[in-house]
Amino acid sequence: MYQKFINGDWISTGDTTEVIDPATGQQVDKVVLGTVEDVNRAVEAAQQAVRIRKWRENGVLRAEFLWCWADRIKQDRHRLATLLTRENGKVMAEAEREILATVDTLKFAAGQARQLEGRSLTLGSGMYGEVIPEPLGVVGFIIPWNWPVLLLVRELAPALAAGNSAIIKPALLAPLTVLEICRDLPDTVVVPRGLIHVIPGEGVPIGEAIVSHRHVAAVSFTGSTQTGQRIGELAARGIKKVLLELGGKSSSIIFPDAPLERMIPVLVQGMYGSSGQNCMAASRILVHDAIYNAVRDKLVETIASLRVGPGLAADTTMGPLITEHQVAVSQEAVNAGVRDGGRVLIGGQRMTGGVLKDGFFFAPTLIENVPCTSSMVQHEIFGPVVSLERFQDEDAAITFANSTAYGLVSSVWTRDHDRAVRVARQLETGTVWINTYQKTFAEAESGGMKSSGLGRSRGKAGLYEYTELKNVVSEVL
Numbered sequence: 511m512y513q514k515f516i517n518g519d520w521i522s523t524g525d526t527t528e529v530i531d532p533a534t535g536q537q538v539d540k541v542v543l544g545t546v547e548d549v550n551r552a553v554e555a556a557q558q559a560v561r562i563r564k565w566r567e568n569g570v571l572r573a574e575f576l577w578c579w580a581d582r583i584k585q586d587r588h589r590l591a592t593l594l595t596r597e598n599g600k601v602m603a604e605a606e607r608e609i610l611a612t613v614d615t616l617k618f619a620a621g622q623a624r625q626l627e628g629r630s631l632t633l634g635s636g637m638y639g640e641v642i643p644e645p646l647g648v649v650g651f652i653i654p655w656n657w658p659v660l661l662l663v664r665e666l667a668p669a670l671a672a673g674n675s676a677i678i679k680p681a682l683l684a685p686l687t688v689l690e691i692c693r694d695l696p697d698t699v700v701v702p703r704g705l706i707h708v709i710p711g712e713g714v715p716i717g718e719a720i721v722s723h724r725h726v727a728a729v730s731f732t733g734s735t736q737t738g739q740r741i742g743e744l745a746a747r748g749i750k751k752v753l754l755e756l757g758g759k760s761s762s763i764i765f766p767d768a769p770l771e772r773m774i775p776v777l778v779q780g781m782y783g784s785s786g787q788n789c790m791a792a793s794r795i796l797v798h799d800a801i802y803n804a805v806r807d808k809l810v811e812t813i814a815s816l817r818v819g820p821g822l823a824a825d826t827t828m829g830p831l832i833t834e835h836q837v838a839v840s841q842e843a844v845n846a847g848v849r850d851g852g853r854v855l856i857g858g859q860r861m862t863g864g865v866l867k868d869g870f871f872f873a874p875t876l877i878e879n880v881p882c883t884s885s886m887v888q889h890e891i892f893g894p895v896v897s898l899e900r901f902q903d904e905d906a907a908i909t910f911a912n913s914t915a916y917g918l919v920s921s922v923w924t925r926d927h928d929r930a931v932r933v934a935r936q937l938e939t940g941t942v943w944i945n946t947y948q949k950t951f952a953e954a955e956s957g958g959m960k961s962s963g964l965g966r967s968r969g970k971a972g973l974y975e976y977t978e979l980k981n982v983v984s985e986v987l
């Protein structure tokens with residue numbers, strides 16, 4: 511049974527909930543649920559921790575802590591990846607990538623911990639100013655289940671690098687690997703006791719208790735746009751900073767001179783990686799009329815070669831969905847697309863044969879001819895259901911791509927670099943990939959435009975999001 515982690519103690523008292531393996535429907539383990547009293551206790555301890563000058567003013571200590579933590583996770587990566595696959599369903603190769611990207615993110619943040627820079631100003635004769643980045647204080651981290659470890663650490667690592675303390679609420683569908691990495695905090699580096707707390711629980715009451723607590727200075731939320739709106743409203747009442755990494759509906763625009771051979775496998779991975787349960791999933795494929803049929807046929811052929819199965823099986827290339835509910839959501843999206851005139855090219859239904867019988871499997875699905883106004887095209891599905899669309903010219907492709915409320919990522923496929931850059935500059939997304947997909951780097955800022963979010967993760971901006979600037983002015987005789 512997995513315990514909650516509050517003020518340096520692992521606590522086993524309280525109600526529990528089961529974590530289910532989506533490939534088998536069987537219990538992986540149980541987890542102890544937090545309470546609102548736990549949140550209050552954790553925030554108090556985190557507030558004391560963040561006031562300790564040895565932590566907030568010592569970048570070397572913070573760097574060492576982050577680096578040692580990265581090393582411990584790396585050593586344990588195979589066990590962690592296996593647990594992640596069991597609770598989340600993703601294929602082992604992806605789970606391993608997630609753990610290694612987590613290690614990389616911690617190491618990058620370790621470097622950043624020693625690089626926080628302010629400014630010194632001369633404001634007049636004998637009048638000097640400093641602008642100093644300081645930690646925000648206690649930060650609440652509310653995270654989803656789809657890439658739980660990386661998405662936590664993507665935010666937590668820069669926040670710790672900047673000297674903050676943390677209250678973490680993992681998603682109940684996949685909280686175990688997050689708890690496991692927090693069991694493995696480095697014990698060779700002495701940091702304040704109440705620096706990090708992990709409180710598993712539902713959004714209501716635990717998530718909302720964190721967001722609404724008056725001593726939580728900022729909230730970093732990764733999850734759906736709908737929940738993000740609610741968190742934004744609650745945070746506004748407390749005049750607190752909120753960072754939102756939300757949903758997506760991402761277009762990939764394919765021109766006649768696209769490098770097809772290389773593109774097809776990369777794109778299919780972007781479409782069905784994490785079984786489409788990825789904020790960055792390539793959920794809309796927009797193809798120029800001149801090569802539409804060729805791209806369609808090649809996509810269908812490649813999708814047919816995917817092997818759907820349990821993530822732990824060596825030959826599986828696409829795992830299950832997280833819940834029965836997500837299967838129903840995918841089916842309803844297919845039905846809506848068909849009702850609006852779509853034609854299913856491949857997939858379109860649940861899979862239940864053989865070893866799939868007790869799990870939540872849905873066939874990788876491609877649907878053509880769905881109008882841009884259909885809910886299937888406009889809304890995030892978070893399942894392996896992709897629309898194939900046709901365009902006649904560059905302007906139409908840009909208009910179609912920009913037509914949803916989301917603005918997370920997009921991709922452009924062409925050998926004409928002028929065209930690629932011109933289109934990239936007009937796409938309303940926080941990230942645009944040219945002739946590649948889902949390449950993210952600790953060095954490079956990412957985040958959402960429009961309803962896909964507020965603020966930036968990663969890179970320099972991702973560090974400074976977790977600081978507040980203080981202006982100190984001195985008059986010197």
Ligand code: NAD
Binds near residue numbers: 682718734737756789
């Ligand atoms: P979700 O919004 O249902 O839940 C996310 C987290 O918020 C969970 O921990 C949940 O318990 C908590 N929560 C729910 N209601 C809450 C409330 N009222 N107050 C406080 N916390 C609350 O999302 P999900 O189903 O876990 O994740 C899928 C969504 O996350 C998709 O929309 C996906 O696109 C998005 N996502 C975005 C990114 C990104 O970087 N932009 C990354 C991954 C996932």
